[in-house]
Amino acid sequence: MTDPRAFGDHQHSLGTQLVHTDAEVIVVGHAAAREIALDPASYSSGVSAHLQLPNGLDGEEHARFRTLLDIYLNAEVVAEMDFRSVARDVLDRAADSLDADRLAALFSVRAMRHWLSWPESLEDRLLDWVAENARAARSGDRAWTARVAAEYDEIITAALEATPEGSVTWHLAHDHGLEHAEIVSILRNWTAGDLGSMAKCIGVIVRALADNVPLQERLRGGVSHMEFVAIADELLRLDDPFVSNRRVTTCPAHVAGEELDAGTRVRLHWTAANRDPHTFRGFDPEGHAADNLVWGVGAHYCPGKPLSMYELHAFFAELLPRFDLVPSGDGERDLAGGWARTPVVLRAR
Template sequence: MTKPQVVFDPFSDEYYNDPYDIYLRMQDEAPVYYSEELDFYALTRHADVAAALKDHETYSSSRGCDLAMVQSEEGPQKSIIFMDPPDHRVMRSLVNKAFTPRAIQAQRETVEKLIDHYLGLVDPDNFDVVQDFSGPFPVEVITRMAGVPEDYRQMVRHWIDTSLTREPGNIGYTEAGMAAAIESGTYYYQLAQERRANPQDDMISRLVEAEILAEDGQLRKLDDIEIAGFTSLLGGAGAETVTKLVGNAIVTFAKNPDQWQKLLDDRSKVPAAVEEMLRFDGPVHYNVRFTLKEAHLHGTTIPAGKPVFLMKAAANRDPRAFTDAHLFDIDRDRTESQNLGFGYGIHSCLGAALARLETTVALERLLDFMPRYEVQWDGLKKVQMQNVGGYHHVPVKVLR
């Protein structure tokens, strides 16, 4: 009996619940996958995804990073991840200063204080790792850097979660998601206007003051829509990444207790564990690009003008790239292949060093707080989100 043809629907319950078996089949059976129903292509093999992430002349970011954006007529809002060079290079150089190694290390004390604060509020007998811990603290870090007042920081997390949520079978915003996106954009737009009138020591104020070279060769300032778009994106990326990474880690370590024991025995392995988590079950599963010209892979031609899913999470589990790719091993040889967990090329994650710092400190504190724990498996709840994989709820019981 022949196996049914592999079906990849990134908006289905089956995909949201467990995409990795689907990824493996795609790599073997359809390395250049085409969806007739939704008219998109998808790449899943490591070599293909890595090459495409670096080839902005073929795979453009200018139409957006999810299917609904790429297929829409109006295109995305102005934002750094929806740009190709040379515009991207100019915008990236503006904000890189906030994410230099020195700038990130300057955030360590803030990160530690916030993590200790939220962990100090936890009830060990009734602890949801995501809702009580990895959800609240990352958004506090990134929005504080941006310049969001304290009263609105957790509201930003609510806007992000709601706007990213997708209903199975629907490629675009939910009604609540659209409202959240509008509310978020409006808030950041007003904040940009406030900072223009009254600058502070924060990222939004620095963006207000910044000048970039326009197409006509003249210097110009960013407008408030550009600033709102960027800060909204920054808040989303800075919050969701660490929230999901820490939640995924606690589930993965519960399934691999020998790896947790390695960390208990040797805390110096925590940074390596963060890298392996990014590879094994990272928070960002894909980015969508738009072909500016034909691409030829594995005997298949992807026409110009098509959405292409670049499946980073699939690539990171590709057995062609990683030995025993399906195994979670914090001691694996990390030089074997490029880890695509934080992207690759010009659009690699701007805040990767900050996310690594936050996740490392979070794991170190959790090793102290719950050296022994059990996941309450029946209480696990996965998210159904555009391009983000992870959990809404990870309830655990701390063992004494």
Template sequence: METTTASTGPIDDEWVEKHFDHLSPELGRDLHATLARARSRCPVAHSDQHGGFWVVTRKDDVLRVAQDWKTFSSEDGITVPSRGPQMKILPVTVDPPLQREFRQLTNPYFRPAVVSEWEGPTRDLVNRLIDEFIEDGACDFMEAFARPLPGLAFFDLALHAPAEDLEEVNGYAVMGSQMHRPGAMDSLMKLAGWIGRFIEKRREEGPRGDVVDAVMSAQIEGRPITPEEVVGTVQLLVLGGLETTAGVLGMAMQRLCAHPEILRSLRERPELIPKAVEEFLRLDGSFVCIARTARQDAEVGGQLIKKGEQVLMYWVSANRDEDEFDNPDLFDLERTKNSHIAFGAGPHRCAGSNLARMNLRIALEEIVRRMHDIRLQPGAEIDFLSTFNRAPLSVPILFTPGKRVFEPAPA
């Protein structure tokens, strides 16, 4: 059945080939089927919407654009209309070699060996969050678990934020990462203000050997890093993993409700949980797309992209490319080849992928262990605010009530 948009007519072949609108709510509701049509008919297509841009949907072409930063720049690209002033977040909006300097500051603090030390506290946090709703037999999974988890873990374990600030600042970050919500820009400004105050306090304290120390004392292009760059870098670290990880968790829960056999398989064979994480990332990755601008004429997928033209590449389409994955729409716990790019590719590949994988794995382990007969609440519909991030607005679920692991905090 064809869907109608307010400005460009039905999502049909002509819409996909000539009028692709990355902001269309209908695209968000029928994302994967629309992208499959694009891969089949016009894997590199030019849209006349929003001043004109190219849409790239096959994996090989997406990698071509993502990895060739000399040709396709990150400094300018298609953006989401905002309700307030744009904020520069480093190093997403710069290219190598400057981008590489910022990444070299932070990458060592998210290596597998470092992240593995956070597993115990992360598991405690996961179980404390589950404790808050396990006795009720019902919750909105996004509100109760998926959105609080990544931020609370990051502020505590990576930034060593004061315990008394965790709930407040995570609230700013969660709201600020949902750019289509009223109040998002205000929350981003409050988050930036908190980061500035946090950095000043850390300068007064002794070094802790963490990523905050590394950013504060950095040399960029042979000069001391500026206060604005410190805030921007820390802000990216915070925002980069919040709504994206929350989105994967929410979509994973929706899939578990729709396919209870997956939950049964994982309960019977918990050793398959790491594979399940990779399938959730491939099929339900929430990092949908990103834009680049051509610095010079270039050919991609047989199409000439001219200097100055914008290119929108779809990670979620690449991850379902029929030329790359057998039965690409199937959740397959026995899949042997899963070279997805849910965390992006090229110099801007997500620095927090190890942390995200650990959060997802531990969350899934404890959900499988503690939650039974999980199902969507009657009448529940999964919807999205943004076509840039595949994070559900809510996932209301029912389940068999269980017991707490920790004693409740005293009133």
């Protein structure tokens, strides 16, 4: 495995748009990735043997589940969640442990628990799971990743049994006539990937701000949520931790000057596409906004973006007044995207 950012940059240096492997075609060009994502009829998301709601669905079935889930992920709904208090509590207790990655993981778990009303008794188990899931993903060992996935389904079942009436989790489980497997799949999609991804987003932004003191000071002075979102989107575009999604062609397709047979496995490499030099130049939050693919594009655009951005804004609004972010060595890149160890020191102000 190769660091996704380095892989994409190398392919761009060669002028590559599509990378052919024995198993799939990897799409690294921005224009090609966007074209495919906007054509769900020709490029199906039904690529997994496992139930994946709503990501693994197409057409009307996908739209039905997205309409249901938007009830809980609507920007106006998640804006009412007090993630600042969650971030404040995490940082208040961090005096003896100023490891940026540990703080990111802890905040990610607690913010999720706060949103879904999962019990505190699951916190250590969730933190252990985040760490093991990252190790399993880096290993490439499918048996290990399968065991980790099964463990997470057990955590979800425990949360369903303990969640209070009236919570988001309770309403999801009781209001829509969903089967248990469907509820577990939705909660896995909402949380399992997002726990690690939220922590990685924090790591990416922390490192970027450590390298850009004027931008760090700009955010420290306080910005609107809209401005924060624009800046965070651009920082994540430059080092996208949501590395890829899979598709399969439903018919013969033409993309980037090549013909793909029906049944071809396709991987949209968002990290690479978001660094395509034909589309992007430098750091430009406003100028790059329309082409930014961090959250996908089209029918499968990530509905969790508003939630993630409110969480991220809350964390940095509490972090930056307390600490200067200072670069520290080269760190360790994660072969599954982002940083495995973020090279930043938190220096108390």
